[in-house]
Amino acid sequence: MGDDEPNDQRGMRRRGLLRAAVPLGVAAAALGGTPADAAPAVARGRDRIDVHCHLVPDFYRQSLTEHGITEIGGIPVPAWSPGLAVDFMNRYGIQTQVVSVSEPGVTHLSSSEERVAMARRLNTYMSQDLAQSASAVLKGRFGGFAVLPLGTSPKASDVAAAAVEAEYGLRELKLDGIGIFSSYGGTYLGDPVLEPLMKTLDALGAMVFIHPVTPPATPALGLPAFLYEFTFDTTRALVNMLYKGVYQRCPNIRWLAAHAGGTLPYLSWRTSLLTLTPAIAQQVGIPGADGISRHFRDLYYDTALSPVPEAMGPVQELAGTDHILFATDWPFTSALFPGTGDPAPQLSETFTPRERLAVERSNALAQFPVLARRIGTRRSET
Secondary structure, eight states: OOSSOOGGGSSOTTTTGGGGSOOHHHHHHHTTOOOTTSOOOOOOOSOEEEEEEEOOOHHHHHHHHHTTOOEETTEEOOOOOHHHHHHHHHHTTEEEEEEEOOTTTTTTSSSHHHHHHHHHHHHHIIIIIIITOOOTTTTTSEEEEEOOOOOSSOOHHHHHHHHHHHHIIIIISOOSEEEEESEETTEETTOGGGHHHHHHHHHHTOEEEEEOOOOSSOOOOSSOGGGTHHHHHHHHHHHHHHHTTHHHHOTTOEEEESGGGTTHHHHTTGGGGGGTSHHHHHHTTSOOOSSSOHHHHHSEEEOTTOOSHHHHHHHHHHHOGGGEEOOOOTTTTGGGOSSOSOSOGGGGGTSOHHHHHIIIIIHHHHHOHHHHHHTTOOGGGO
16 A cells, blocks of 8 residues: 555546536537537638647556546546647647646556656656657647646655656756646645745746646536536635735746636635735735735636636636637547637637737747747747
């Protein structure tokens, strides 16, 4: 037995949920797919940068399978290869994907040694085989968020190992940011045990991508976790970091919140309420504010599974267009992308053509300077 809880205690209880979900075609429509008879958008060329998409290399898939993990968030682990990713990008006008690892990350591995080894193998693969590839087919098509070797209920030693891997991933492997989960077996971002890691990320000035996970205990509604639990877990993490003072103590970290920040844009005023009364704010150890926390306005938000005006409007109002980055969540969203063309036509209902170019390209170039240099962008773009 390793130093963590058994596999079934690590929030992986979603096996079989997909069978209770709606048929695949209906699910695609529900997730924002464009009707088949909608007028196709004019092709813009291959210039988009996708900041929220995933990789599942064969060695990682094998590790998941060996631990009985065949579904993630209620969806079967999808097919993935560099070739499939490039084909997807070519069909939808995407120049580059900044890939990351979805849940369970390395939390399914019971020992810290296994987690460190798998995280390093994934990060080396992202760097050498994808981001730094000399292949004519792959060159310039990938960036990556480094995986951290955190398990469920992280201990101080796990956090120290994660800090080492974060520094190695950015400085040695030249990856583009750090991938972190909203929670680890009930330990949320903002928990004091993670403070040494936060200090390292702050010193690195890292872009940190927060990806949600299935919480350890959820209501048994018979629906896949990605529909709503992912959004709630993101919100819990973002709010917890506000009241635990992470944003204040670590001002150099740039946080990228998946799926339009979960429910945070809608709840941003309500979840800032304790900052509005100076006496209460003092009790929780944070400065008072006159309205929505500025820290929520400073976050970055992606468009994955959230391109519609009902989601993008609140994000734009909260944080501004320059804090919104394009994302697809591929390959977990493969059912939404069976053809070619505009991957998110709904964005035009919120953004002007100029704003769409910023959301889909120049905002990412500004926040990922290593990527911008790697793909050879023009000076005027950055």
